Amino acid sequence: MRIEVISTVDEVMIEHIKHKTVIVIDVLRASSTIATALAHGATKVIPVDTIGQANLFRQEGYLLAGERYGKKVIGFPFTNSPIEMTQAPLKGNALVLTTTNGTRAIQKSWKAASTLIGSFLNSNACAQLAMQLKRDLTILCAGSRQQFSFEDGLCAGYIVSLIEAQVPHLFVNDLGKTLSAAYRYVDEHLPAVLKTSAAGKRLVQSGQEDDVAYCAQKDIYSFVPTLVEDAIIIPADPF
């Protein structure tokens, strides 16, 4: 098995995607929001690139959620907040989500053999499923504003460390090795560390510190949101 970690969505190339299992990570907050929405009863989450595309779904009764550079989108009932998802009327409803980076990273992974959505909330489930799928794995850190994000890298490092513990003769690229070491160093201080990242600081400054703390929880969900055609669902059979 080979693991390649890609530092930002801008660096991904077709060879990282094709015939691979891809885990897309946007800890703050798209990946965490998607997992939380599905855990709280949403039937599916449709990731779209633009606000215009999201609005097209409104007439069909979909719930709209999203943000642009951390700010609310006018006319959308929900932002890109996982805590908001725990209180939203999601049961039996589909959610349309558009965010600055996370949904773009998912779009870029469309051609993967499997596209999984990873966050600290479900890292162990992602790692176990990636091993069961027995393909080479690309972990795509969404990043923020074209830059590598500390929190996405640490989550990638956590997933790498879980697989390293179980798979002998594993190839991990240099970035993956680095992130595994970084994760192991900060492991016990994750909630505090996440607040020091660029995205974490912005959320703290805009009064959304609770979201950062929520996203720092490890493995509270044991399912893996998976892209099936154009929607992210909890598949009955992940194979």
Added chain:
Amino acid sequence: MRIEVISTVDEVMIEHIKHKTVIVIDVLRASSTIATALAHGATKVIPVDTIGQANLFRQEGYLLAGERYGKKVIGFPFTNSPIEMTQAPLKGNALVLTTTNGTRAIQKSWKAASTLIGSFLNSNACAQLAMQLKRDLTILCAGSRQQFSFEDGLCAGYIVSLIEAQVPHLFVNDLGKTLSAAYRYVDEHLPAVLKTSAAGKRLVQSGQEDDVAYCAQKDIYSFVPTLVEDAIIIPADPF
């Protein structure tokens, strides 16, 4: 003070360089070779991009050293090996060096306020000088084959960790924070860890394991090779 770490030479932009102190890191092996050559009596090291440019210096009596993708350049007396530099007749001579990535990274930093050459061999000297220079700092990891290199990242992380220990209210970008954590995790196992990187493995496989061990030594030199016009020297006055 702000520290931005850049993961590969391909990502560097003019705003990372202009009016900044730049530390260029190519642990395996250009940065380590340059420091070692100067420590063993070379008057200066001239970094050039191409083998053709290097050959132009031959008639003027310069010693030529270099490699392409880890292999010897035909007609050059020396490769890009720091251990070779410890035995070469360098005293009083100038060295011309061309390597696959390291010299390119130095060329890209030409317009910095100060361009320093960093490796594990002199990380502490680099960190101290960067603090004394009191400008914002860019640490440019050369990388290898357009990819981020584990060993360059760990050396950048070591330099960041040294400055973090001394400077309050420091801004460090997300990659710098990640690398500082990764370095702190592997610190005590550096010689073993360097052999596991992509470049480290290639050197071990080609029988140059001793060079990897040599480059994993921390702070054996207390000077900072510095680019002055077109040559790297040990400046009498680093300001």
